[in-house]
Amino acid sequence: MKQLNEFIYQKSGPLTDELALAPSALGILPQRLLPDSAAPMVCGFCSTGCSLDVHLKDGIPVNLTPTKGCPVNTGEACPKGWEALAPLKAFDRATTPYMRKGHGRLEPVNWDAALRIFAGRFKDIQSRHGNDSVAFLSTGQIPTEEMAFLGALAKFGMGLVHGDGNTRQCMATSVVAYKQAFGFDAPPYTYQDFEESDCLVFIGANPCIAHPIMWQRVCRNKNKPELIVIDPRKTETAMAATRHYALKPKSDLVLLYGLAHILIKRNWIDEHYINAHTSGFEGFREHVESFTPFYVSAATSLSVFQIQELANLIHRGKRVSLWWTMGVNQGHEAVRTAQAIVNLALMTGNIGRPGTGANSITGQCNAMGSRLFSNTTNLLGGHDFGNLKHRRKIASLLNIDEARIPARNSLAYNQIIEQIALGKIKGLWIIATNPAHSWIGQQEFRHILKQLEFLVVQDMYHTTQTAQMADLILPAAGWGEKEGTMINSERRMGILRKVAKAPGQALADFAIFKLIAHYWGCGEMFKAWQTPEAVFHILKEISRGTPCDFTGIRDYAMIEAQGGIQWPFPQGQVPQENQRRLFSDGKFFTGDGKARFIFEAPRPVLEDVCNQYPFVLLTGRGTSAQWHTQTRTAKSALLRAMYPQDIYAEINPEDACGLGIRDGQWVYVSTRRAEIKVRALVMPSVAQGHIFVPMHYEAANHLTLPSFDPYSHQPSYKMAAARLAKAPYYYA
Amino acid sequence: MSPYRALRPLKGIFFVEHKMADEDILIHQALEDQRDMTAVEDFAFKHDFKQLPSGESSYKQLIPKTTPGPGQQYAFEVNLDQCTGCKACVTACHNENGLEEDETWRSVGLIHGVSADKPVMQHVTGACHHCLEPACMHGCPVKAYEKDPVTGVVKHLDDQCIGCQYCILKCPYDVPKYNKKKGIVHKCDMCIGRLKVDEAPACVRACPNEAIRITLIETAAVRQDPSAFVKIPQAPNSDYTLPTTRYLTRKKLAADMTSINAASFEPQHPHLPLVVMLVLTQLSVGAFFMEWLVNRAVEDSLRALLMPAHVFTALALGFLALAASIFHLGRPLYAFRAVLGLKTSWLSREILAFGVFAFLAFVYAAHTRQVLAKPSLQGDILAGSVVAVGVFAVFASIMVYRDTHRVLWDTPMTTFKFFMTTAILGTATVMAVSLNACAGYSPGYFIYTVQAVGVPLAGMVMALTSMKIIVEVLLFSHVRDSRMTALKKSMMLMSGPLRVWTAQRFIYGIAGGIVMPVLFLALHVYWTPVWTLAWVSLMAAMTVAAEFMERYLFFRAVIPLKMPH
Structure with a gap:
């Protein structure tokens, strides 16, 4: 009878049990996926460096939750973090090396053949065109140990001179700005500062979407802080802020000098701090003399009142912190803009104290590791290729012939591309980045790439736009399939663990480098580089005595036990505070220990709007569910549902009305480089005369203009002149 | 896009000379290391995973x-x-x-x-x-x-x-x-x-x-x-x-x-089993109704010829409709549970109503011979209840959709569409079946049937179809609404991404429901029986196809209610 009853009306059973929950040490979880152990590890997307617990059942990762009690993310994560396991299971993982064969098709080959071709081709090119005719482009997405291995192998082992990372596209400006101003590439803050500040100024930063877990810290701020956003767009952060100053694109440098002007005029500066800890202020005072509120108002399209109000807010704040991201870094005069922010912090004494600082929010998960150890434009550990003493130090620590270390700096990313265009560089090795999508002025770049004699792409997927152009693809293991450390935005080292099997013959980049060293014939040089942790100890030694000294870290286990450790952490230091900031003693890393005021007259943009192209084209992050060129985030069905599938452009309602464009309609956006078709998103997020196109869609960089900051060589993605027209039909 | 370039031939000298075995071992070792997961044991932490951690939840x-x-x-x-x-x-x-x-x-x-x-x-x-x-x-x-x-x-x-x-x-x-x-x-x-x-x-x-x-x-x-x-x-x-x-x-x-x-709104799921179910149940109900009308009007000998064909066709298509609806279910095995919700659910009521309809129709079909032999009150009651229950079932179908509060499926529109479909397809089917049923008999019978059944029914098909199509065409004026109403969006979908289906709907509808009946009325006296049969059969097929398209669009062009997205 009961059975019959259940057949007709069944309140529980196998389908209900599928979704049953059960308690576990990690909280209440799906019973079906109840873990028997878990591994905490640092997330592999952005630079926040959240810790994620990967749930393991019978040694297989089955689920993931953010680590509770971790000092970075305190149990939270953004959608990318929650979905971090999904990209590993994608169908288009590269599971074997591929080589371009006779008909131009990429065909699977074995590792031996791939590595022979790798070494053979590159050596052949070098023998004909010189050692510097082969270069590499790397990434901010692999662990520090792998970056160091790549840099050392390429430069000391293979004799390459030029190599750069995609960090050029995001962080190069901050690197140069900090180095010149502080004497070392040293973001001074700790995330606790978000909570301790009483006035937070975000310049060209959208943490709500780009760094949601940092914004969480802002929300926890108990001081009822003033949240100020300086951004041409009404971003999600601008919406959540207490004040938004929507200035004209690329007028930020003028605004910052204007603020300095007012602060000086009203004597709202910290004379004592300036005298004791900085140099170059007098010159700066003179420099900003001419940036009167009226002049600045005209240049920024903010009112005089707004500018004065902003200066006043900075003055009134007891703990003012200034934060910047890509809106500043990706500009034609980005370094000086970042330094203008540094200047504001210095002149008001807002540095070195809790809740203060001139703080660059980093982009990629290991951009900070790349900045110190990628051995591209810096010699390992923030050293200088041009400095004989540095070369000697590194040579002796690595036990290699000093002559193997090039005495000149690498060319920057854009210069490497120029050299390819000029036919000087003939071979290129690209690791874990997708420039055929992401590089500015993409089509020209693709055209240049075709001039190479040999292109190797090392990636998790054989389907990236760049991999599809390669002559040789080396299949790489991804996040969660290998180990190492990464350094987050607040200089905190976190651990990456191998919890999943890589598919097919994919290998950790570390293992690939080891094999290449052997096939190249320089395996002997890297005898000591057996495991990532061994390399970690080598890097530790390299850091000894430098500002980023982390010789006090015993091993990986210690990093894990502490929930990450911030550099500096010299030998002998006891792990006490888990939130440490720099410069509390007012001593900087320059020769005289003083921070520098650095400034320069603003320059016009390379391509301003005109009658023919009356719109300013802005690009940037779309949603928190999208990452860079989407090679990973697009692999998650869940994340895919969180952003528009079609490329779109945000258009101001007034502009749309004038052109007869309706929301959702297809429109053409064109610049002098290309014309693309996008869906109109008629939204007041952009000001009149501006168009915003998210960078995650391949066509976005057809439009952008290759223009670079002269000091950091970072591309200026956020300014191009564009035209807008509606497509003839609603459903084109 | 392929950047294929012919690579320079390589000479072996650039390869580092090792013994083959060296590389094999190295690569093998690298792959083994990559697959080795024993380290997990060292770093993964274990707790009693069956118990919640002690301490207050921070939430x-x-x-x-x-x-x-x-x-x-x-x-x-x-x-x-x-x-x-x-x-x-x-x-x-x-x-x-x-x-x-x-x-x-x-x-x-x-x-x-x-x-x-x-x-x-x-x-x-x-x-x-x-x-x-x-x-x-x-x-x-x-x-x-x-x-x-x-x-x-x-x-x-x-x-x-x-x-x-x-x-x-x-x-x-x-x-x-x-x-x-x-x-x-x-x-x-x-x-x-x-x-x-x-x-x-x-x-x-x-x-x-x-x-x-x-x-x-x-x-x-x-x-x-x-x-x-x-x-x-x-x-x-x-x-x-x-x-x-x-x-x-x-x-x-x-x-x-x-x-x-x-x-940005997109065509919705077509729910094909439901399209088939709705169109064919309505056809079946309409056919039973028309059968009842026609067979009471014609003389006995002709009725003996027509009625079994009518009833069998209507019954067969009705059963086909109900069978199709099963394919809509994720767990068809448990379909019988569908009457539990009778108290609140129009879907339950619809299912039950069609169930009763099918049962009565089956009883009616089984008794066709008796009904024919001796017209009786019981026979009329049976026929009447088949039609009555069928009409109620179609009404329940209407309620199923209007109960969703979706604009395209509101009461007037859905009522009009469903009952018009019932009438048009019932008429067209009975007309085609009638002529087919008596085609094999004497030419006199055939000509008589064409005159007595074919001509009035063709006129009805034409009038009904014209009405339905005019109303459907008029809806397209909503494309010009100044506000983005749900109806406007539906019509934009039908004239945009769904235009291929929309075009077919009107082409089949106008051809099968208007042009072909008109030509039939005007020219049938000149046609041979074979030609007439072919014409009428094609006409019925076209009207059915037209209604399938209409119902397909009914599902695809609807704008579902949802939170702003």
Whole structure:
């Protein structure tokens, strides 16, 4: 009878049990996926460096939750973090090396053949065109140990001179700005500062979407802080802020000098701090003399009142912190803009104290590791290729012939591309980045790439736009399939663990480098580089005595036990505070220990709007569910549902009305480089005369203009002149 | 795009000379190392994974301290000012509930507009609103929904579900999600399993900004002022389901704010089994009705010829329709449960009505011989009840769709369409079957049938089809509406991405329902019987095809109700 009853009306059973929950040490979880152990590890997307617990059942990762009690993310994560396991299971993982064969098709080959071709081709090119005719482009997405291995192998082992990372596209400006101003590439803050500040100024930063877990810290701020956003767009952060100053694109440098002007005029500066800890202020005072509120108002399209109000807010704040991201870094005069922010912090004494600082929010998960150890434009550990003493130090620590270390700096990313265009560089090795999508002025770049004699792409997927152009693809293991450390935005080292099997013959980049060293014939040089942790100890030694000294870290286990450790952490230091900031003693890393005021007259943009192209084209992050060129985030069905599938452009309602464009309609956006078709998103997020196109869609960089900051060589993605027209039909 | 270039031939000298075995060992070792997972043992931490960690949950302040008292229930409360649109809640729901790869019970939309001359944009996170009068529950034909009397949580009984997906059509907030693999629907249960042990639901705990919380609400307050709940521009008006989620904000959200999805709308799922089921059940009901009309008008000998053919065709197509509807279910084995919801669900009523209709039709068909032999009152009652129950069943179909509150499926439009389809297809079918049935007999019979049955029915088909098509064409004037109404969107879909189907609908409809009957009326006297038969059969086929297209578009062009997305 009961059975019959259940057949007709069944309140529980196998389908209900599928979704049953059960308690576990990690909280209440799906019973079906109840873990028997878990591994905490640092997330592999952005630079926040959240810790994620990967749930393991019978040694297989089955689920993931953010680590509770971790000092970075305190149990939270953004959608990318929650979905971090999904990209590993994608169908288009590269599971074997591929080589371009006779008909131009990429065909699977074995590792031996791939590595022979790798070494053979590159050596052949070098023998004909010189050692510097082969270069590499790397990434901010692999662990520090792998970056160091790549840099050392390429430069000391293979004799390459030029190599750069995609960090050029995001962080190069901050690197140069900090180095010149502080004497070392040293973001001074700790995330606790978000909570301790009483006035937070975000310049060209959208943490709500780009760094949601940092914004969480802002929300926890108990001081009822003033949240100020300086951004041409009404971003999600601008919406959540207490004040938004929507200035004209690329007028930020003028605004910052204007603020300095007012602060000086009203004597709202910290004379004592300036005298004791900085140099170059007098010159700066003179420099900003001419940036009167009226002049600045005209240049920024903010009112005089707004500018004065902003200066006043900075003055009134007891703990003012200034934060910047890509809106500043990706500009034609980005370094000086970042330094203008540094200047504001210095002149008001807002540095070195809790809740203060001139703080660059980093982009990629290991951009900070790349900045110190990628051995591209810096010699390992923030050293200088041009400095004989540095070369000697590194040579002796690595036990290699000093002559193997090039005495000149690498060319920057854009210069490497120029050299390819000029036919000087003939071979290129690209690791874990997708420039055929992401590089500015993409089509020209693709055209240049075709001039190479040999292109190797090392990636998790054989389907990236760049991999599809390669002559040789080396299949790489991804996040969660290998180990190492990464350094987050607040200089905190976190651990990456191998919890999943890589598919097919994919290998950790570390293992690939080891094999290449052997096939190249320089395996002997890297005898000591057996495991990532061994390399970690080598890097530790390299850091000894430098500002980023982390010789006090015993091993990986210690990093894990502490929930990450911030550099500096010299030998002998006891792990006490888990939130440490720099410069509390007012001593900087320059020769005289003083921070520098650095400034320069603003320059016009390379391509301003005109009658023919009356719109300013802005690009940037779309949603928190999208990452860079989407090679990973697009692999998650869940994340895919969180952003528009079609490329779109945000258009101001007034502009749309004038052109007869309706929301959702297809429109053409064109610049002098290309014309693309996008869906109109008629939204007041952009000001009149501006168009915003998210960078995650391949066509976005057809439009952008290759223009670079002269000091950091970072591309200026956020300014191009564009035209807008509606497509003839609603459903084109 | 292939950047293929002919590579220079390589000479072996560039290879480093090793013994082959060296490389093999190295590569083998590298692959082995990569596959070796023993290190996990060293770093993965183990706890007693069967027990919750001791210590207070840090999310306690986000859930009520007590369980709901009388007149109260749990409800979501969202502080919009804290929501930045990061969507962590969406992914957390997925991971912490162990859902399918693409499944989640929460979504985040974005509305925007201008208020006090300033642009306003607002992300809106939404899951199930755990309504007081859940449309999903009332619509469910198998009683697979329960509203918990204490907590007020609207819970879906996964094992009772037959996968008819009617709740998806019924919910004005697009909450229930169909799981194709399992053939059932899933939905948010407010993580009641967590709340029971004082843990916060996944979305609540995952929000970095503490924008979501669970509160206790007075159900009387919801009934008193339903508009205070889910008070979001663009959110469907749902005073008939009484949702309980409260959205708080200090901002002014102007009523004319629009959402991202207001502009991009896509064709919906076609639900092909339902298309077949609706069109053929209506054909069957219409055919029984026309059979009854025609066979009472013709003389006995002709009736003896026509009636079995009529009844058999109507019955066969009716059964085919009901068989097709089974394919719509995720778990057809349990289809019989579908009458449990009779008290509240029009779908149950529809299913039962068609069941009775099929039964009576079958009895009627079985007794055709007796009815023919000796006309009696019982015979008339049987025939009448087949038609009456059939008409009620079509009415129930209408109610099934109008009950979803979707604009394209409103009462007048759906009533008109469904009954017109019934009439047109019933007429066209009976006409074609009549002529086919007597084709093999004497030429006199045939000519008589053409005159007595064919001509009036052709006229009817033409008139009815003309009416239906005119009304459907007139609807396209909504394309020019100044506001983006649901009807405008539907018509834009039909004239846009669905235009191929729309064109077919009108081509078949006009050809089969108007041009062919007119030509038949004008020219049939000149035609040979074979030609006439072919013509009439094709005409019927075209009208059926036209109605299939109409019904296909009925499903595809509808704009579902949902939260702004």
